[in-house]
Amino acid sequence: MRNSIQRNCIFEIVNNSYDHLNAYQIYELARKTIPNISLGTVYRNLSLLTDHHMIRSFIVDGIIRYDRNIVHDHFICDKCKCIIDIPKNVDDNNKYIDGNLVIDYDIKYKGICRECQRKE
Ligand SMILES: [Zn+2]
Numbered sequence: 001m002r003n004s005i006q007r008n009c010i011f012e013i014v015n016n017s018y019d020h021l022n023a024y025q026i027y028e029l030a031r032k033t034i035p036n037i038s039l040g041t042v043y044r045n046l047s048l049l050t051d052h053h054m055i056r057s058f059i060v061d062g063i064i065r066y067d068r069n070i071v072h073d074h075f076i077c078d079k080c081k082c083i084i085d086i087p088k089n090v091d092d093n094n095k096y097i098d099g100n101l102v103i104d105y106d107i108k109y110k111g112i113c114r115e116c117q118r119k120e
């Protein structure tokens, strides 16, 4: 995949974030570095980066979220809709589970997060 300044910028935003951003949020962050970037460019590069497994995407309530491609699962709270990273037991380079190479994964746990349980 050919490198471009725009794609690198989008990759860095997703790869440095723990917030499970959607495309529009990524677009707004990218504009701080590249003011004239278009939403279409952001979408195009997000799907390219996802296709090349440099980042990952998953859908919550119909909205695509983008994430670092480091193996972990997600817990999604039914009440406040927060998305919590669940670490997974993988080896050093974060790509193998029991010797099996992981290229894609989409495991979601749903429930009530700690905060919401406390409020009840
Ligand atoms: Zn919650």
Ligand SMILES: [Zn+2]
Residues within 6 Å of the ligand: 020, 067, 068, 072, 073, 074, 084, 085
């Ligand atoms: Zn995550």
